Amino acid sequence: MSALLEVSGVSVTFDGFRAINNLSISIGEPELRAVIGPNGAGKTTFMDIVTGKTKPDEGRVLWGETSMNLLGMSESAIARAGIGRKFQKPTVFEDQTVRENLAMALRNKRGPFDVLFYKPNRHARARIAELAEEIGLSDHLPRRAGDLSHGQKQWLEIGMLLAQDPRLLLVDEPAAGMTPAEREHTTELLTRAAQTRAVVVIEHDMEFIRRLNCKVTVLHEGSVLAEGSLDHVTQNQQVIDVYLGR
C-alpha cells in the first residue's frame, strides 16, 4: 500500500484563528479511513485544502505516484486528477433530473467543446443505469433532483461521486439525516468503494464509524491527536478528554 495522498506540515489561519496546525496525514490506495474530532477540529477545512477550495499558509499536499503538488492546482484540475468530494449538506442540482445530475458527473472529457459535441452512447447510458441501481434510484431517473427526499439526495450525491470514478473519495458526514436502514446501505456502498480506491469519511456518529471497521484519525485543534483502530483511539486518554468525555 503506497501513499496516494500525502499531507505534510499544513497550517492555515483564518483571521488569527489557526484552523489547521501542522497537520500531516497520509492516505493509501486502497484504503478506508475515518476522520473524527470535535467541532472546529478542522475536519472540513482539511477537505477544503485537499480539494483546492482553501489555500494553506504553509505545508505540502502531494498526490499520486508522481507526487503532484495539489496546492498549485485549481479545484477543477484537482477533481480531474481524481479527487471527488461529497459535501456535508447534500448539494445536487435540484432543477435538473437525477439522470442529468449523474450524466454531468460521469467520467468524460470536461472541456466546453468536448461537452458541446458530446453524445451519450450506449456505454454511458448503461453506466448511469448501473449507478442508479447501486444507489437505489433506478425508478427516479427522470425525476427532478429537488423532489427527492433528503436521504435520496445524499445517495444521489454519492452516486455522482462514484460516477466521477475518482481514486480518492472525500465524504463529509454521509449518514447525516439518514434512517438506520439507509445508514446501513451507505456503509455498504462506502466499504465496497474502498476495495478499489481510497475513501476518507468524516463522521460524528461513532456507531457508523464502528460499522465502517477501518483506521481512524482523530483531529483536535487542527492537528492529529491519535491514529489507529477505533478501539485503540477510544482508549487513548487524550481522545477521551477532548472528544469522547464531553
Place this chain on the structure above:
Amino acid sequence: MAKVTLAPRKGFLSENPSVLRFLGLLTVFTLIVTALSEGFGAGIVSTSFLKVLGMTLCLCLIAVAMDVVWGYCGILSLGHFAFFGLGGYGIGMWLMYARTEGIVRESLANAPIPATEGEVRDAIATQIFSVVGSTELPFIWGFAHSLTLQLLMIVLVPGLLALVFGWLAFRSRVTGVYLSILTQAMTLALSLYLFQNDTGLRGNNGLSGLQNIPGLLHLPQSTIALWFFWASALALGLGYLLFAWLVSGKFGSVVRAIRDNESRVRFLGYHVESYKLVVFTVTAIVSAIAGALYYPQAGIINPAEIAPITSIYLAVWVAIGGRGRLYGAVIGAATVSLLSSWFTGGGAPNIDLGFYEIVWTDWWLVLLGLGFVAVTLFFPKGIGGLFDYLVRKP
C-alpha cells in the same frame, strides 16, 4: 442487473418541439408581413412600420442571447448592448465609406485630370470627417473599403472584446452584482469614448445615412426594408436554433448547473471559467450580428445607443418575458419594445384628467417601471411562465 433503458436516438428538433413551433410561427409571421408590405404585397404594412418590425426582430435576437447568458448561465451582463452597438458601427463604417466613395468618384469622373487613388481616399475622408473637423481617415477605417473584411470585423471586434473582458473578469472570479457593475462600466466607458470627436467614429454625430445601401441606391426603400426584414427574421431563426441547441444536452446541463451552484460544478472537474467565457463570447458575437442588421434599418447609430441604460432595458425585457426560456425572451423583447415605440411615438392617446394631462411620452417609463415591479412580484417567471400555467391547467 439494472434495466437498461436504451431510448432510440432522436433528432434535436423532435426532442425540442418548442423550437420547431417557434420557427414555424416566425415563418408564418414573416410571410404575413411580407404579403401585407408595401414593397411586395397589399401595402397595409407601411415601409416605416416594416422597418420597426425588422428592428424588433433584431432586438428579439439580442434578447435571446441575453437570456442564454443570464437566464441559463446566471451571468447578469448589463453590457451586451455594447456588442450590439459595435456590430452596428462595424456595418455602418462600410455603408458610409462605400456610399461616400460612390459620390466622390462620380463627382471626380468629369475632372480634366483623373484623380489618383490617394486623392479619392482624401476626398472620402474629408466628406466623412469634416463634421468633426478632420480630413484624415483614421486607421480603424482601414478595412472599411471592403465589405468582406468589415463583416469579419463585426464578428471579430466584439468577439475579442468579450473574450478579453470575460477572461479577466471570470478568471478573477468576479460574480453576481459585482460582475453586473463591471459590465455596466464597460459599456459606459465605450460609450463615453465614442462620444469624443477624435476617436475616429464621428463623436456624438455617429454614423448616419445607413439606410442607403451602396450599389442598391436605385432600389426603393420599400424593397430594401423588406430584404432587411427577411434577413432579420432569418438571423433570429438561426440564432434561436443555435442557442436552443447550445442550452440543450449536456452543455446546457453544465451551464445551468453553473448558474445554480458554481463551486459544486468545479468539484465535478469542470473548468467553470471556460464555460462562462464560451457563453459570454458566443452571445456577444450574436448580439453584434443583431446590431449589424438593426442599424441599417434604423438609419443612424451614435454613442447614445450603447449608453448603460440600454443594456438595463435588455435585462428588463428578458425578465418580463421570462428568464430561462428562449421564447420568453422573444416575447418580452417584442412586447416591450413595440409598446415602447407605440407610447413614445405618439401612438397612445394622451389622457386628460382635467387637472393634469397624462402625456405618454413622459409617463411611459413610469408605466414600464410599474410593469416590471408587477411582473417581478406576481409573475416571477415572466410572461413566458404563463404558458406553463396554461399547459398544466388546460
